[in-house]
Each structure stands twice: as C-alpha cells, then as structure tokens.
C-alpha cells in the first residue's frame with residue numbers, strides 16, 4: 072500500500088505540487104492524468120524517492136519512504152521514466168538484464184535469466200533479444216525499457232511499477248498490449264501507478280484515476296466518477312462529450328470541435 076499524505080514540492084518560491092494526498096493499493100492500476108506541466112512527473116519522482124517532498128510524507132508498505140535504503144527500494148519497485156537516454160551498444164537482452172542488477176552480485180543466476188526471458192516475452196521483445204538497443208525504433212526501445220522494469224519486479228510478491236507515459240511512441244496495438252500487461256500484473260497482486268495522456272486508455276484500464284491540475288488533486292476516484300465533461304474541461308480547457316465504452320463499461324471521451332491555439 073502506498074499512502075501519500077499532504078505532500079508538496081517547491082523549487083524556490085514556485086510550488087509545483089501542493090497538498091497531494093491519495094492511497095494506491097496492490098492489485099490496482101492507478102492512472103494519473105493532467106495537462107502538460109500539471110506536476111505528474113514530479114509526483115512520480117517523489118514516489119520513487121528520487122526527490123524529497125518539501126512538506127507531507129509518503130508511506131510505502133507501512134514505512135516512511137525516506138527510511139528505505141535505495142537498494143531495498145529497488146528490489147520492491149521499478150520505474151519507467153520518460154527519458155531513457157541510454158545509447159550504449161547493449162543488446163536488448165543485456166539491457167533487460169539491468170533490471171535484475173538489484174537482485175544479484177556479480178553473476179546473474181539461472182532464475183535472473185529466466186525473469187529476463189519472461190519479461191521480454193511479456194513486453195513482446197523476445198524476437199529482438201540479440202539486437203543492439205540503439206538500432207531499434209523508438210517504439211521498440213520503449214518496449215525494451217518496459218521489459219527491463221518488468222524484469223526488475225517480476226518475481227517480487229506485491230511489487231510496484233511506476234510508469235511515466237509508458238505508451239509514448241507505441242502504436243495502437245502496442246498501447247493496448249502494454250495496458251493489458253499492466254492490468255494482468257495488477258490482477259496478480261502488483262500495484263501500478265501510471266501517468267497517461269490518453270484519457271480513454273486511462274478510463275479503460277485504471278481502477279483509480281487522478282487528475283492533477285496546477286500541482287493539486289482536481290479529481291480522484293473511479294473512472295466513472297472522474298471522467299466527466301466538467302472535470303475534463305476544468306483540467307484541460309477543452310470541451311468534450313462523453314459516450315460509453317461498452318467493452319470496458321467506462322466513459323469514452325470525444326472532442327467536440329476545432330480549437331485555436333492560445334499561446
């Protein structure tokens with residue numbers, strides 16, 4: 072369980088997040104949506120212990136996040152960030168194996184290698200295992216990074232995945248496959264916190280949805296509670312209509328007109 076209690080984050084006088092509180096549970100997908108600059112990535116960095124909140128605190132499995140040694144945290148949760156700038160000439164298999172680094176000293180065990188194989192299968196990259204990472208397309212690289220973070224926690228009971236815009240660069244099939252993979256992992260006891268820009272994907276796959284606006288929680292609840300015309304207009308400044316996504320029994324957002332770009 073992750074409990075976030077009234078956290079804030081400031082840079083100088085600028086408050087980027089303020090009074091953010093929520094709980095995320097194992098077995099659930101939580102999606103975070105919001106306009107550019109709303110504070111989503113900043114929130115994820117605080118959840119990863121990459122940065123410290125300037126107020127409030129975060130509990131991870133009953134213990135303050137700041138009290139975890141980094142290597143212990145790395146064995147319990149893995150993180151897909153937006154910018155994976157790694158450009159060295161690793162093969163896909165070697166890169167996915169990096170996800171296992173927190174689990175072995177020196178040489179990977181047979182179990183580590185099995186986790187790598189299973190993660191590559193889950194992310195649909197097994198067929199490119201021997202390819203050099205930097206020769207892959209953007210979407211292929213993104214799926215390899217997903218395999219790396221899956222490998223890190225695949226065998227961890229109640230492990231956590233933090234994903235920052237994981238569908239970036241993926242085609243429509245691979246977007247769905249990624250969310251199905253996240254959903255399956257949640258159904259098997261993992262906790263998933265996922266930043267998404269596609270509201271319809273978020274509504275279809277998340278148990279809990281949070282809208283951030285200018286660093287504050289604007290709405291929090293089930294997709295049906297949160298995805299309303301009013302909330303979307305308030306958060307993104309765009310008028311939308313709602314239909315029903317019959318396949319997922321959740322709202323489906325459609326935009327309603329042409330818009331001028333206001334700079």
Ligand SMILES: Nc1ncnc2c1ncn2[C@@H]1O[C@H](COP(=O)(O)OP(=O)(O)OP(=O)(O)O)[C@@H](O)[C@H]1O
Pocket residue numbers: 082085087105106107108109110111112113114
């Ligand atoms: N170190 C920093 N110094 C100053 N401003 C910062 C710093 N880090 C983030 N910000 C600002 O804080 C706000 C939130 O940034 P963040 O990256 O969390 O937004 P986001 O919701 O993830 O946006 P996007 O959807 O564009 O990725 C932005 O306005 C950003 O410019």
